[in-house]
Amino acid sequence: MILQTLYQQCLKNNVTFYDEFQVVDLLMVNGAAAGVVAIELATGELHVFHAKAVIFATGGHGRIWEITSNAYAFTGDGPAVVMRRGLPLEDMEFFQFHPTGIYKLGILITEGVRGEGGVLLNGKGERFMEKYAPKVKDLASRDVTSRAIYMEIRDGNGVNGQNYVYLDVRPESVNKYAAIDGRKNLDGTPYTVTGEQILAKLPDIVDFCRVYLGVDPITQPMPIQPTAHYAMGGIPTNKYGEVIADEKNTAVPGLYAAGECACVSVHGANRLGTNSLLDLVVFGKHAGLRAAEFVKEAAFQPLPADPAEFARARFDRIRTADGKENAFDIAVTMKKVMFDDMGIFRSGKGMENALKVVRELQDRYKHVRPTDTGEVFNMELMNIWELGNLLDLAEVTTVSALARTESRGGHSREDYPDRDDKNWLKHSLAWAHEDGKIELKYKPVGITRFEPKVRTY
Amino acid sequence: MEVTIKVFRYNPEKDKKPSYKAYKLEAVETDRVLDLLEKVKGYQDGTLSFRRSCAHGICGSDAMRINGMNRLACKTLVRDVGAKITVEPILGLRVIKDLIVDMKPFFDNYKKVMPWFINNDPAPEKERYQSPEARLRYDDTTKCILCACCTTSCPSFWGSDEYLGPAAFVSAHRFIFDDRDQAAGERLEIVNEVMGVSRCHTVFNCTMACPREIQITKAIGELKSALMTGKLD
Numbered sequence: 009m010i011l012q013t014l015y016q017q018c019l020k021n022n023v024t025f026y027d028e029f030q031v032v033d034l035l036m037v038n039g040a041a042a043g044v045v046a047i048e049l050a051t052g053e054l055h056v057f058h059a060k061a062v063i064f065a066t067g068g069h070g071r072i073w074e075i076t077s078n079a080y081a082f083t084g085d086g087p088a089v090v091m092r093r094g095l096p097l098e099d100m101e102f103f104q105f106h107p108t109g110i111y112k113l114g115i116l117i118t119e120g121v122r123g124e125g126g127v128l129l130n131g132k133g134e135r136f137m138e139k140y141a142p143k144v145k146d147l148a149s150r151d152v153t154s155r156a157i158y159m160e161i162r163d164g165n166g167v168n169g170q171n172y173v174y175l176d177v178r179p180e181s182v183n184k185y186a187a188i189d190g191r192k193n194l195d196g197t198p199y200t201v202t203g204e205q206i207l208a209k210l211p212d213i214v215d216f217c218r219v220y221l222g223v224d225p226i227t228q229p230m231p232i233q234p235t236a237h238y239a240m241g242g243i244p245t246n247k248y249g250e251v252i253a254d255e256k257n258t259a260v261p262g263l264y265a266a267g268e269c270a271c272v273s274v275h276g277a278n279r280l281g282t283n284s285l286l287d288l289v290v291f292g293k294h295a296g297l298r299a300a301e302f303v304k305e306a307a308f309q310p311l312p313a314d315p316a317e318f319a320r321a322r323f324d325r326i327r328t329a330d331g332k333e334n335a336f337d338i339a340v341t342m343k344k345v346m347f348d349d350m351g352i353f354r355s356g357k358g359m360e361n362a363l364k365v366v367r368e369l370q371d372r373y374k375h376v377r378p379t380d381t382g383e384v385f386n387m388e389l390m391n392i393w394e395l396g397n398l399l400d401l402a403e404v405t406t407v408s409a410l411a412r413t414e415s416r417g418g419h420s421r422e423d424y425p426d427r428d429d430k431n432w433l434k435h436s437l438a439w440a441h442e443d444g445k446i447e448l449k450y451k452p453v454g455i456t457r458f459e460p461k462v463r464t465y
Numbered sequence: 466m467e468v469t470i471k472v473f474r475y476n477p478e479k480d481k482k483p484s485y486k487a488y489k490l491e492a493v494e495t496d497r498v499l500d501l502l503e504k505v506k507g508y509q510d511g512t513l514s515f516r517r518s519c520a521h522g523i524c525g526s527d528a529m530r531i532n533g534m535n536r537l538a539c540k541t542l543v544r545d546v547g548a549k550i551t552v553e554p555i556l557g558l559r560v561i562k563d564l565i566v567d568m569k570p571f572f573d574n575y576k577k578v579m580p581w582f583i584n585n586d587p588a589p590e591k592e593r594y595q596s597p598e599a600r601l602r603y604d605d606t607t608k609c610i611l612c613a614c615c616t617t618s619c620p621s622f623w624g625s626d627e628y629l630g631p632a633a634f635v636s637a638h639r640f641i642f643d644d645r646d647q648a649a650g651e652r653l654e655i656v657n658e659v660m661g662v663s664r665c666h667t668v669f670n671c672t673m674a675c676p677r678e679i680q681i682t683k684a685i686g687e688l689k690s691a692l693m694t695g696k697l698d
Contacts (some may be wrong), residue, residue: 020581336507
């Protein structure tokens with residue numbers, strides 16, 4: 009509904025859309041934004057957009073992981089493009105795994121299910137969240153709940169020995185546990201639900217389960233597993249949506265980012281439910297206001313002689329590779345190792361393995377060539393280009409995570425299980441240099457009203 | 466199980482006319498048709514081209530004709546269609562390449578009904594309140610994802626892509642029956658034009674095709690009724 013309304017308001021206000029143009033490069037001149045290069049999918053042509061200000065709003069990169077709630081489009085194009093132009097990415101080690109994705113598919117089952125009283129049950133039928141979060145139980149934060157599910161599965165408590173547990177929103181279960189918890193309505197009467205109410209409040213969830221699982225959540229529990237969901241890290245910005253270039257918070261003139269591709273870091277290491285919407289509504293608006301102000305005063309940066317050269321060179325390399333490797337194979341291998349070793353739980357050994365595999369895949373990637381040699385809607389070429397972005401972001405994510413020898417929010421290490429505010433209460437910034445090396449620097453966390461505390465649920 | 470997926474193929478840079486190509490692959494009952502297309506593209510034929518994004522029936526980009534019915538490839542499972550699957554582009558729009566069609570006429574029609582909220586009173590300090598009953602009046606037509614399954618299943622649209630079509634009517638309905646909106650009269654005039662609701666012959670193809678299960682023919686009926694009675698009941 010929000011997406012529809014935004015699109016409708018854009019139509020009403022005569023916003024020009026370049027439909028099915030995909031941005032493939034950022035133009036930077038004199039340290040400032042000068043525009044973007046985009047490929048027109050219908051013709052394969054590269055177009056140069058000369059601009060005083062550029063706002064990136066390209067979304068996340070959840071497609072790095074095997075099980076994800078993210079659309080195919082979430083290949084991290086924005087952060088990858090920006091990183092290739094010498095700007096850092098912030099807090100890439102923090103990626104959120106949502107506890108309740110549909111088993112195998114990763115499609116998101118909203119937290120609202122537990123909000124309405126749904127409970128998580130293991131293979132023995134136990135409400136296991138009592139063990140991990142005795143007070144808030146099934147309403148613990150996403151990282152805690154995801155880890156609890158993972159530990160249940162690892163301890164052999166998955167359903168039928170498989171990699172999933174149940175999310176149960178059957179009215180009889182909801183009412184049973186609500187009575188045990190003493191949950192009350194606002195007027196003080198005991199909290200109860202009916203099947204009709206569940207259906208009315210969660211129509212999409214009921215539909216997903218019926219279509220993809222053949223399960224009716226009103227009468228059967230839903231098989232779920234944690235799913236890669238949201239990037240806390242991304243293109244670093246300040247609170248005005250201005251992209252920053254270094255650990256001293258130097259703003260890049262004319263360059264802005266907002267939404268999941270950006271890291272203004274209101275979410276820290278672990279986003280709470282619904283806050284991504286607040287992030288993009290508030291900071292998307294600020295980025296837009298700032299950019300509008302900026303273009304009134306600023307002059308255009310001059311374009312380089314051949315602005316599309318850098319982007320074209322990358323596509324030319326892909327088109328002329330020897331074709332010895334298969335892109336799909338590389339993607340499958342990346343997603344698996346990232347889910348196994350760079351997922352909900354991490355360890356030094358596992359992450360080193362992930363890094364080794366990702367770097368091997370980057371080498372193999374150089375041998376991938378599309379069989380489609382055409383220009384019109386060459387989706388194979390685009391998929392290969394996007395895979396390059398995913399591999400580069402997988403590498404930066406892993407390098408950033410390996411360096412952080414503590415556990416914090418979405419980054420949870422078995423070899424460093426505790427949060428270490430003394431050494432690690434800081435943001436990471438990662439640069440990818442042309443020689444292939446990744447450089448890490450850090451900047452302090454701004455602490456205002458709320459001091460960091462130990463979390464107890 | 467082994468499935469055979471026969472796909473409509475057309476490459477404007479090479480082919481004089483379209484053809485069909487069949488691919489065999491291993492699948493399970495719960496695989497989506499989109500999963501099969503991805504596997505074919507990944508391992509058998511990289512040139513196969515189609516649109517897709519969210520893969521769970523929200524973005525509306527992978528509408529196709531699957532075994533003769535307009536459906537979303539991501540919301541159609543092997544168990545729904547069996548082991549012999551034929552996939553073709555949706556009808557009534559120009560084929561650009563394989564399963565990719567030119568959506569421009571579809572979106573042009575959508576824009577004609579002014580698919581945006583119109584209320585010229587000064588905005589209140591907070592939101593414009595609406596009763597749950599009033600909200601329910603047009604709830605069904607808010608579900609549209611603009612996939613074009615309905616419009617491209619409609620014989621009137623096959624006859625002329627100037628015909629506004631079911632999706633545009635659904636959007637018109639969404640605003641006409643919203644009691645906060647003030648442009649119902651204007652929108653009703655638009656859907657009353659030559660290429661408007663009078664060309665709907667109640668075939669019900671649109672309702673059958675809608676992956677969101679919107680009662681489209683009913684919504685169009687309500688527009689017709691509003692035009693005849695001048696009332697928005």
